Amino acid sequence: MTDEQAHTFLFADLAGFTALTEAHGDEEAADLAAEFFDCVRDLLPEYGGEEVKTIGDAVMLRCERPDAAVELGLRIVDEVRKRDHFPVVRVGMHTGPATERSNDWFGAAVNVAARVSGLAGGGEVLVSGPTREAAGYLDRVEFRRHGLRHLKNVNEPVEVYRAAREGEQTDGMAIDPVCRMAIDPGQAVGALTFQGEKYYFCSLECIQGFSEAPARYAASE
Numbered sequence: 001m002t003d004e005q006a007h008t009f010l011f012a013d014l015a016g017f018t019a020l021t022e023a024h025g026d027e028e029a030a031d032l033a034a035e036f037f038d039c040v041r042d043l044l045p046e047y048g049g050e051e052v053k054t055i056g057d058a059v060m061l062r063c064e065r066p067d068a069a070v071e072l073g074l075r076i077v078d079e080v081r082k083r084d085h086f087p088v089v090r091v092g093m094h095t096g097p098a099t100e101r102s103n104d105w106f107g108a109a110v111n112v113a114a115r116v117s118g119l120a121g122g123g124e125v126l127v128s129g130p131t132r133e134a135a136g137y138l139d140r141v142e143f144r145r146h147g148l149r150h151l152k153n154v155n156e157p158v159e160v161y162r163a164a165r166e167g168e169q170t171d172g173m174a175i176d177p178v179c180r181m182a183i184d185p186g187q188a189v190g191a192l193t194f195q196g197e198k199y200y201f202c203s204l205e206c207i208q209g210f211s212e213a214p215a216r217y218a219a220s221e
Contacts, residue, residue, distance in 0.1 A: 005097065006066075006109075007098055009052075009060065009105065010060070010069055010113065011113055011116075011117035012061070012089055012091045013089065014087040014088070015089065015121065016087055016088070016179070023205065029057075036086075036089070039079055039080065040059055040061070040076055043072060046072075047063060047069070049061050049062070049063050049068070052103075058117075060105075060114075062105060066131050067135040067138055073091040073093060076091060077091060084184050088123045090126075091126070092113060092117025093128065094158075096130060111153065115152060127160070127161050129158060129159030132161045143162070143163055174199075176201050176206050177218060178205075189203055189204060189206075194214045194218050199218070
């Protein structure tokens with residue numbers, strides 16, 4: 001059936017998951033992805049969110065209310081950020097009509113949401129212009145213009161905004177440049193300086209990997 005009602009679709013995934021898998025192995029990466037999915041699922045009832053499916057390290061969600069979707073995206077980032085030795089998450093979303101088939105959703109709105117998510121960096125929540133407009137005013141949430149973006153296989157450019165808490169500041173966490181895990185510098189296994197920049201590491205393996213090819217990993221920061 002074709003549903004003319006507008007839905008807001010969210011994609012959330014772990015930034016740097018491929019690097020994490022290479023650094024720590026498939027089993028640990030799979031465990032972290034499962035923990036991430038459980039964290040997201042615990043939040044869904046509060047925001048009226050529905051899990052559509054998981055795809056690798058990503059989860060696709062649907063919300064009927066765009067304002068709730070924005071709040072859910074921010075909450076996901078907040079909850080994951082609190083976890084030491086855990087990858088950072090990125091979220092993207094778009095609002096529009098879609099078609100449901102066999103408990104899955106299809107259509108341009110889903111495709112645009114996935115593309116917007118792909119633009120997000122670690123710790124970012126990006127929303128399309130339609131989602132920004134439909135969400136309206138949200139208490140203590142700022143929408144910062146991210147630009148007019150041309151998305152792959154999308155005919156018209158899409159205005160993109162970054163949603164953030166008012167006065168949002170960094171929380172003092174560092175990112176291991178090898179596996180992309182967020183770590184408390186005070187709990188890091190070690191630190192190295194390269195070209196005047198200090199890098200913190202979660203394990204001896206990551207220190208060794210960086211030492212062997214520092215330019216490769218420093219460039220990914």
